[in-house]
Amino acid sequence: MKKYTLRDVAKAAGVSHMTVSRVLNNNPRVSATTREKVQKVITELGYEPDARARAFVTKKSQLLGLVVSDISNPFNAEISRGIEDKAFEMGYSVIFCSSDESPQRTEACVKHMLRTGVDGMIFTSVRLKEPAVEKLIAEGFPVVLVNRKLSSSDYHYVICNNFLGSYTATKHLLKLGYKKIAMISGYSNFSTGLDRLKGYQKALEDNSLLQRSEYVIETSFSAEGGFEAAKALLALKDRPEAILCGNDYIAFGVMDAAEGSGLSIPEDVALIGFDDTDFAARSRIKLTSVSQKIYEMGSIAVQIIVDTIERKNLDYEHKVVLNPKLIIRESCGYHLHKK
Amino acid sequence: MKKYTLRDVAKAAGVSHMTVSRVLNNNPRVSATTREKVQKVITELGYEPDARARAFVTKKSQLLGLVVSDISNPFNAEISRGIEDKAFEMGYSVIFCSSDESPQRTEACVKHMLRTGVDGMIFTSVRLKEPAVEKLIAEGFPVVLVNRKLSSSDYHYVICNNFLGSYTATKHLLKLGYKKIAMISGYSNFSTGLDRLKGYQKALEDNSLLQRSEYVIETSFSAEGGFEAAKALLALKDRPEAILCGNDYIAFGVMDAAEGSGLSIPEDVALIGFDDTDFAARSRIKLTSVSQKIYEMGSIAVQIIVDTIERKNLDYEHKVVLNPKLIIRESCGYHLHKK
DNA sequence: TCAAGATATGTTACCGGTAACATTTTGTTC
């Protein structure tokens, strides 16, 4: 199990170590005969180039850093899968880190990645202001944002058209005849939270409906957040007939709250989620949700970052905005209206 | 944004580069005065040691490889989170790779990790025979298995007592009075599949019940697998009264199949899953499931592998078997019997 | 006060690749 080096191979093949290096790198400046001879020795000895030595001398580690809010969240897990598949295909490895959406942890993740020596970083969970990330971009370090973007920096990103998704969902509720539509939105210091809120507002406005402040609650993108917010909404004298949620988790929380108040979905309250994660179709009440191409966002992000890393002077910016699609299930009461 | 090296710092501080190296590595062989002086220069210049150079010379990359079947599966995502948190804490980074439970892809993942230069590898999804992994272990490469173990190699692992989990679940069904208990088990070329099947069989045996071959179906650990298997079971003349599933996904598939056949859970068929993933409590029928400490398995695995990596001659094996716990919800009909 | 040992600092070599340039071999043309 001894580890061989370039020079070992060279000696065994009776050539200089540079010739071996050239063979390894498919440099055309090697004759076919020599190439074959060297290749044979390589396989015979089972020689494997030392990744660390190579990374050292080339200043490239073939490592991508991925900062997610929480990898155990299925949404992030799916993005991660998209990222990893594409990275693998392109010869890169992915190291990941969970930021828990905290600026401090995000900064710690960045430091950690930098120490590890990644060639570029992908972020899925930046807030609209994220100093650690903005600094990185300012320094010219390869960065791609996925899912959420920064307010200031107009940099490479791959996101969903959240405004449109939310607009479409609200329109759908309006078309079903609901007038009293509430929104439990994710925090608007995230672009996902803000844009989804704006889409909802615009749809109301376009239908000449006033938005009622007591119908809009901002909370965390979690079932707990949705639960608390829904308890408040459902306790209102003038209870909303429909609730649009900032993501599916919030909607799951709403289901819990409705069950707790003895209300049924969609008869008493219609419900729409966002993201269409795998479980939207498996939850107690099958959830209507705005579907986005999660896996694809990840794989596109990798293409962009590798592009950025490998071309020396990339003088343009990649901005990819994918269109979402409303997936209609029982929670919005569509089937009731069809009858 | 120029990158400084050890020697730059040394020159600026008026010492030799080795002194700087010693300061960096907290080597006690540096006087307090010098240490302070050097430290000051380091912060002034914003010097950061070159991770790649360090990895090269120390032959350690502080990188752990994680091979999961599919990171987008919430079970794996949660293990991953446990792994990453602990690794971060211990100064390691984690690169991951999805094997899709295929031997070929597993081998490709291993190669990929080796090329990247990881210091050790964690596997969550080995089959009972997994040549690529067995070879790695035989060569003395640091490996820890999580969740599933190999049949042959008796190596470091962290698993759940799957036999006990399944035994307990079956016992529970028996206690509720069910006699016709079927099992839709995961493939038994995985230790998780095999051990869970054995637990079920043992529980029947201990209750002097014959196991009926038509009541045991092996399938993939997926909702699709569960769906197909359940269709077959529910179409039997002598339909089972209860079904124990190899994991929660299989159980979700059973729910779909039951719905399709117009049968209700638990009134017509009782149902128990395995793993108690986050959605067990949120599915259409709240699922009784065998809960295992997923996150903890991950973090324990990291402790073991770091131990293996950092101690030169580890002469003992780590075997951690965690006890599962049955979480009772509506799908097994417990509430019906309580009345 | 000075030798001996401990402590602090410095010198040199090396890890295993790649870049850049030097040299040798081969091939082409007249």
Next chain:
DNA sequence: GAACAAAATGTTACCGGTAACATATCTTGA
């Protein structure tokens, strides 16, 4: 077959750390 260009191969240096050993400085006690 001489002359020269092109192709193939070799030589040397270097990347930025750490190990091992050498040297210088500081203690301490007889």
